[in-house]
Amino acid sequence: MKKPLIIVLVLAALEGLIHNIGHPVTPAFVTSLGIPDKMFGVFFASMSLGLMIGGPIFGTLGDKYKKNKLIFWGLIVYSIGQAAFGLVGNMYFMTFFRVVSGLGVAGILTLFVSHVIEISQKDKRAKNLALLAATITLFASVGYKLGGFLNGNPFFISLLRTDIYSNIFVIQGVLNVGFAFLVLIFLKEPVKVKSHKNHTAWFSSFRKLKELDSSFLIFLFAIAFISIGATNLSKYIDVYFNELGYSPNELGSFVLVTGIFSVLSSLFLVPFLIKYKRELKVMIMIQIVSSIIVFIAFRQSQFLIAMYTIYMIYIILRAVYLPYEQNFISEYAEEGSIGTIMGVRQSFLAIGMILGPVIAGYLYEVNPLYVFDLSALMFLIGFILFLIVYWKMKKNEKSRHTLN
Numbered sequence: 001m002k003k004p005l006i007i008v009l010v011l012a013a014l015e016g017l018i019h020n021i022g023h024p025v026t027p028a029f030v031t032s033l034g035i036p037d038k039m040f041g042v043f044f045a046s047m048s049l050g051l052m053i054g055g056p057i058f059g060t061l062g063d064k065y066k067k068n069k070l071i072f073w074g075l076i077v078y079s080i081g082q083a084a085f086g087l088v089g090n091m092y093f094m095t096f097f098r099v100v101s102g103l104g105v106a107g108i109l110t111l112f113v114s115h116v117i118e119i120s121q122k123d124k125r126a127k128n129l130a131l132l133a134a135t136i137t138l139f140a141s142v143g144y145k146l147g148g149f150l151n152g153n154p155f156f157i158s159l160l161r162t163d164i165y166s167n168i169f170v171i172q173g174v175l176n177v178g179f180a181f182l183v184l185i186f187l188k189e190p191v192k193v194k195s196h197k198n199h200t201a202w203f204s205s206f207r208k209l210k211e212l213d214s215s216f217l218i219f220l221f222a223i224a225f226i227s228i229g230a231t232n233l234s235k236y237i238d239v240y241f242n243e244l245g246y247s248p249n250e251l252g253s254f255v256l257v258t259g260i261f262s263v264l265s266s267l268f269l270v271p272f273l274i275k276y277k278r279e280l281k282v283m284i285m286i287q288i289v290s291s292i293i294v295f296i297a298f299r300q301s302q303f304l305i306a307m308y309t310i311y312m313i314y315i316i317l318r319a320v321y322l323p324y325e326q327n328f329i330s331e332y333a334e335e336g337s338i339g340t341i342m343g344v345r346q347s348f349l350a351i352g353m354i355l356g357p358v359i360a361g362y363l364y365e366v367n368p369l370y371v372f373d374l375s376a377l378m379f380l381i382g383f384i385l386f387l388i389v390y391w392k393m394k395k396n397e398k399s400r401h402t403l404n
Contacts, residue, residue: 004119005128007186008112009135014179015108016136020143021172022082024248024255025151027239029165035091037239041361043085044235046095048353050081050102051109051346058107059114059343067111067339068187074107075180079173086169102350108183110346114339115189117330125330126274129323134266137319141259148252215392216332220348222385223325226287227352229378230318232360233294236371237307239364244303254307258315265319279324280390286317287383293317295376298369352378 030040054074061070081101085094112132120128150162150171157163160171241251273282293314300306329345330338356378363370 002119004188005116005131007188008116008119009131011179011183011187012112012132012135013139014182015112016139016141017143017146018172018175018179019078019105020140021147021150021175022086022169023238024144024148024251025165025168027242028248029086029168031242032165033089033091036365038361038365039091039095040235040239041357041359041364042095043098044231044357045354046098047102047105048231048350048357050099050104051106052102052350052354054103054106055110055346055350056340056343058110059339059341059346062111062114062339062343063337067115067189068184071107071111071187072180072184074104075176075183077101077104079104079176079180082176083170083173086166086173089166106346110343111339113326114342115187117326117338117342118189126279126323126327127271129326130266130270130319133322133326134263134319137262137266138259141256141262144255145249145252148248148250152247152249213396215389215396218385218392219328219389220345222382222389223345224348224352225378225385226382227349228356228359229290229294229352229375229382231353231356232371232375232378233314235357236360236364236368240368243368246304257308258312261312261315262319265316266323269316269320270323273320273324279328280386280393283321283324283328284383284386284390286321287379287386290314290317290321291376291379291383294372294379298372 026043027040030037030043058070058074078101081097081099081104084097085101088094088097113129116128116132117125147168150156150160150168151165153162161167162171238251241254242248276282293310297306297310297314300310326342326345329341332341356374360371360374363374
C-alpha cells in the first residue's frame with residue numbers, strides 16, 4: 001500500500017473517531033433540554049443543508065487549491081459549530097450552528113473522496129474507496145462507543161464532567177481542532193492537473209449537469225433517494241434505541257459491531273465482486289435486497305436480536321454499495337475536475353439528508369415504524385431508478401454498435 005493512501009486512511013480513522021463522539025448522546029441531550037423529538041430530524045437536516053451548500057464550494061476549490069488548507073479551515077468551522085451546538089441551549093440557535101457544522105465538515109467529506117480517486121490507479125479506485133469507507137465506518141463506530149463510554153465512565157465524569165451532555169460536544173470541538181492541524185501537516189497531494197474549463201465560482205459545479213447525459217442525472221437522483229433511506233436508518237436507530245430504554249453505551253456497542261461488519265465486507269467482499277466489473281448490476285441487487293431486509297428487520301418482536309442478525313445483512317450490503325457508487329460517479333469526471341463532480345454528488349446526497357430527517361421527524365411522532373418503512377421505500381425507488389439507468393445505458397450501447 002502506497003504511503004499517500006496510508007496517510008489518508010490514518011486521517012480518515014481520526015475523522016471517523018472524532019466526528020462521531022457526540023452522536024450517541026445527541027438523542028438524550030435533545031430530550032434533556034425538553035426539545036420535541038421531531039427537532040432531532042431538523043437538527044440533522046440543518047447540518048445536511050450546510051453540506052449541500054458546502055460540498056460544491058469545497059469540491060470546486062479543491063480542483064484548484066491545496067486540499068489540506070481547505071479541509072483545515074473547514075474543520076475549524078466544524079469545531080466552532082459543534083461546540084456551540086452543545087452550549088447554546090436554544091433550539092433555534094442550535095439549528096443555526098448545525099448549518100455551520102455542515103458547511104465546515106463538507107470540506108473533508110468531499111475532498112477525502114476526490115483525493116483518494118486522484119492518487120489511485122483507475123483499476124484500484126474501487127478497492128481504495130472501499131478501504132476509505134471501511135476505515136471511516138469502523139472508526140465512526142469506535143467514536144460512537146467512545147462517546148457513550150465517556151458519558152458513563154466514572155473517571156471521565158469526575159475529570160471532565162462528561163455526564164453533562166454539552167461537555168461531550170465541547171470535547172469533540174477541541175479534539176477536532178487538533179485533528180485539523182494534523183490534516184494541514186500530513187495530507188499531501190499530487191500536482192494539480194488543470195481542467196480545460198475554467199471554473200471560477202462554486203456554482204460552476206452545477207453547470208456540469210448540463211454536460212452530463214440523462215442516465216447520469218437519473219443516477220444522481222437515485223442516490224438522493226437512497227440517501228434519504230440510509231440517513232433515516234442511521235439517525236433514527238439512535239432515537240429508537242433511546243426510546244426503547246437502551247443506554248448511549250449500549251448504542252455505542254451496537255454501532256461498533258456494525259462498523260466491524262462493514263470493514264470485513266469492504267476488505268473481503270468488495271475485492272471479490274470488483275473482479276466481475278458489473279458495478280450497476282451489483283448496485284441494483286443491493287437496493288432491492290436492502291429494501292426487503294429493512295422492511296422485515298424492524299417488524300421482529302426481538303428487536304436487539306434482529307438488529308444483530310437480520311439488520312447486519314443491510315450493513316454488509318451498504319459497505320459494498322458505497323465504493324461502487326463513488327467509483328461509478330468518478331468515471332464521469334474529467335481529469336482535473338474530480339473534486340467538482342464529487343461536490344455535485346455531495347449535494348445530491350445532502351438533499352436526501354435534508355428531506356429524510358425532516359419527514360421522518362413527523363413520521364416518528366405518529367409511529368416509529370413508519371420511519372423505517374420510508375427507508376425501505378426509498379431503497380425500492382433507488383432500485384427502480386438504477387434499473388432505468390441500466391436499460392438506458394444498454395440501449396445507448398446497442399445504438400453505438402449499430403452505428404459502427
